[in-house]
Each structure stands twice: as C-alpha cells, then as structure tokens.
Amino acid sequence: MxxxxxxxxxxxxxxxxxxxxxxxxxxxxxxxxxxxxxxxxxxxxxxxxxxxxxxxxxxxxxxxxxxxxxxxxxxxxxxxxxxxxxxxxxxxxxxxxxxxxxxxxxxxxxxxxxxxxxxxxxxxxxxxxxxxxxxxxxxxxxxxxxxxxxxxxxxxxxxxxxxxxxxxxxxELSTGFFGYHLGSDGGGGHHVYRTALSSRIEELELLDTKLLVQNGREVFRWAVRTVPQGVQRLLDQAGVSLAQVDWFIPHSANLRIIEPICERLNYPMEQALYSLVNFGNTSAATIPLALDLGVREGKVQNGQRILMYGFGAGLTHAGQLVQLDLAPQVSESTPL
The missing domain is CATH 3.40.47.10 (Thiolase/Chalcone synthase)
Incomplete structure (x- = not known):
C-alpha cells in the first residue's frame, strides 16, 4: 500500500x-x-x-x-x-x-x-x-x-x-488517511429526492417535480441518530478517541442538526467547523468549503486530526479521518 x-x-x-x-x-x-x-x-x-x-x-x-x-x-x-x-x-x-x-x-x-x-x-x-x-x-x-x-x-x-x-x-513514506466509515439506508430515499426518468421509489409514488423535495423533520431524526453511531465506528476502526480529534467537520445542512450531533458525541461545538452561516447548505460542497475556511482562518494546521462526516439523500452517509499535508502557500487567498 x-x-x-x-x-x-x-x-x-x-x-x-x-x-x-x-x-x-x-x-x-x-x-x-x-x-x-x-x-x-x-x-x-x-x-x-x-x-x-x-x-x-x-x-x-x-x-x-x-x-x-x-x-x-x-x-x-x-x-x-x-x-x-x-x-x-x-x-x-x-x-x-x-x-x-x-x-x-x-x-x-x-x-x-x-x-x-x-x-x-x-x-x-x-x-x-x-x-x-x-x-x-x-x-x-x-x-x-x-x-x-x-x-x-x-x-x-x-x-x-x-x-x-x-x-x-x-x-511513499507516510499517509494522511487513518479511518473511514460508509453507510446507506435506501429505505429512506423518499425523504430527500428529485424526480427524473421515474417518479417512483419501489411502490411509493413521488411528487413528480424536477425540483428538490425534502422532509426536513425525518432527515433531522435520521442524521442525529446515524451520524454519532457512524463517527464512533470510524474511531473504533482507526483506534483513535474523539478527544484526539482536533476538528470535526460535519455536513453543513443546518446548525440545529450539528448541535445535537455534537451533544450526543460530547464533542465541543467550538471545534466543529461549518460553512452554512454565509453559504447555506451547498450539498457536496459544504465540507470542503468548511475545511478551506478553517485553513484560510489559520485554524486548521498540517498534522491535526480532522474528522469529516457527510450525510444526505440516499440516505447516504460517510466519514473520513485525515491529516492535511498542505504545500507551502505562495499566494494570498481570495476572500470568499
């Protein structure tokens, strides 16, 4: 490897x-x-x-x-x-x-x-x-x-x-990837969807629209239950305790989802990074945006342990524990 x-x-x-x-x-x-x-x-x-x-x-x-x-x-x-x-x-x-x-x-x-x-x-x-x-x-x-x-x-x-x-x-000498956890519950697919060639999920007839449809309450319940369990499984696999994680970057869906997730994990909110305040929920972009905001602000440093955890439609979820090894920055960041 x-x-x-x-x-x-x-x-x-x-x-x-x-x-x-x-x-x-x-x-x-x-x-x-x-x-x-x-x-x-x-x-x-x-x-x-x-x-x-x-x-x-x-x-x-x-x-x-x-x-x-x-x-x-x-x-x-x-x-x-x-x-x-x-x-x-x-x-x-x-x-x-x-x-x-x-x-x-x-x-x-x-x-x-x-x-x-x-x-x-x-x-x-x-x-x-x-x-x-x-x-x-x-x-x-x-x-x-x-x-x-x-x-x-x-x-x-x-x-x-x-x-x-x-x-x-x-x-060849070292790695910056230390653990992961993946999961999916397709039975909850009807809680977040956008129709395309079909407007059905198995026997369920969906609202036939090309726009996003979301049952926020059900997604909230699923995420608050599922993400802490996934985080713990990832940490167990990696042999790392949550106290050894410097930054937690969950998907920036909604601050009211991130707060109970951190509460259930007993992880301090001040060590959670998110991008939603000024950018909203940008779906697949929320985690890299939050990570880059941390880098730009001087919070995130090379060698720190960073736990990213995404969750959303599918219902899919995925976590990754990493350490950055960023090259020296040669140009100032353009403000977002």
Whole structure:
C-alpha cells in the first residue's frame, strides 16, 4: 500500500448573495426565524448561465494559485455533485478539458448527494493507496439553487451554491488517511429526492417535480441518530478517541442538526467547523468549503486530526479521518 496525502485545497462561491432579507420578499419568513431554526444568514446563488463545472474550474484555479500546484500531471478527476451541468458528459470531463488536464487522465462524477465529497475522497484514497493513481483531483460542488423550489419556505431558506477542491497525492513514506466509515439506508430515499426518468421509489409514488423535495423533520431524526453511531465506528476502526480529534467537520445542512450531533458525541461545538452561516447548505460542497475556511482562518494546521462526516439523500452517509499535508502557500487567498 502507498501513502496518500491531501496536499492543496481551493474553493469558490458565486458572487451573488441571497440574504435572509431577500427571502423575506419571496416567501413568508423573516431573518430571525431563519437564523433561529438554521443558523444561516445568507447564501450564494449562481448566475443563470453559471453551472457546476464553472464553479469547479474556479475552485481549482484558486487551489493552483495559492499552492503553486499544477494539474497537468493529474491522472484522475473525481467530481461529487448532484447537479451536473448535463446528464452527460460528466462535470469531471468538462473540467478536464477546460483545465488542460492530460487526455490520459480518468474523469468521472460521483453522486452521493451531501455525502458526496467524503465518498469521492475515500475513492481517491483507494486509487492512490492501491498504486493505480498518483495524483487525483477531488471536487465537491453543487448549484442547488437551480433545483430549489422558491415557493417552499421549508427548503428554499437552506440552499446555496459552491465548490471545493483538493489534491490527493501519493507519498511513499507516510499517509494522511487513518479511518473511514460508509453507510446507506435506501429505505429512506423518499425523504430527500428529485424526480427524473421515474417518479417512483419501489411502490411509493413521488411528487413528480424536477425540483428538490425534502422532509426536513425525518432527515433531522435520521442524521442525529446515524451520524454519532457512524463517527464512533470510524474511531473504533482507526483506534483513535474523539478527544484526539482536533476538528470535526460535519455536513453543513443546518446548525440545529450539528448541535445535537455534537451533544450526543460530547464533542465541543467550538471545534466543529461549518460553512452554512454565509453559504447555506451547498450539498457536496459544504465540507470542503468548511475545511478551506478553517485553513484560510489559520485554524486548521498540517498534522491535526480532522474528522469529516457527510450525510444526505440516499440516505447516504460517510466519514473520513485525515491529516492535511498542505504545500507551502505562495499566494494570498481570495476572500470568499
């Protein structure tokens, strides 16, 4: 087995902001109600002609600029997204072309919804650790605003758009990956969905809409029950105690989900990183955005133990315990 490390990170969010005050003009809600129930103050919204691949390209350009990294020797591109520009070709193929990544590189999209980035990171680690690949570009990106129902106040207050990118490279001497846990409960698939070729899940007839539909209460119950169990299984597998974890990065679905998860784990909220306050729920992008915010703010340092845990539609969940080994930063970060 070959070691694998995260050596660079980048992120991007659209320029347009949608504040809680903006939402007050669209649905029956107000800033106090939204903040009290979600912790979200604003979110970023992509332009009509701005798509997931565009956000991905900008996130990778941010990575390359900050860490003086090239993607011309990347041999695999993995994009976690539920909102590709097109059904096919993949977002990964589009950005491979736009960034001049070699024609010999593999490129594919993964769809595990809000757990997607951690699934993609797990896949990248597997490729590199097995020796099949040496440099994998991993992205979590979504333009959820394009499938949000802005007449449904229970969901439209949550979602925004964004992208995060990391490089996973081989290292013959050591590794930055220490444990993982994956899971899925397809029986709860009807709690978060968007119809496509079918509007059925087994015997269940769904609301036939191309917009996102979510039963927030059921997702809350499932996440608060499932994530702490998954975290403990991951830690047991890795032989690490929660007290040895420097930062916990759960999916930024809703602050009111993160709080009871931390409470059940007996983990301090001040050591939980999230990106939802200014960016909302960006699905597969929430975890890399939160990680990069921690790096930009000087909180997250090389060598610290970071536990990421994604959860969402499927119902899928995935955790990964890592240590960063970021290259020296050569350029200042562009403020998000």
């Amino acid at each position: 070959t070691g694998a490390k995260i050596t660079a990170i980048g992120s991007y969010v659209p320029l347009q902001k949608m504040t809680n005050a903006d939402l007050e003009q669209m649905v029956e809600t107000n800033d106090e109600w939204i903040v009290q129930r979600t912790g979200i103050k604003e979110r970023r919204i992509s332009r009509p002609n701005e798509f997931t691949s565009d956000l991905c390209v900008s996130a990778v350009q941010d990575l390359m600029k900050r860490y003086d990294k090239s993607v011309h020797d990347v041999d695999m591109v993995l994009v976690a997204t539920s909102t590709p520009d097109l059904t096919f070709p993949s977002v990964a193929s589009l950005i491979q072309h736009r960034l001049g990544i070699p024609l010999t590189a593999g490129a594919m999209d993964l769809n595990a919804a809000c757990a997607g980035f951690v699934y993609a990171l797990h896949t990248a680690h597997s490729y590199v650790a097995s020796g099949l690949h040496r440099k994998v570009l991993v992205l979590g990106a979504d333009t959820i605003s394009k499938i949000t129902d802005y007449t449904d106040r229970s969901t439209c207050i949550l979602f925004g758009d964004g992208a995060g990118a990391v490089l996973v490279e081989s290292d």
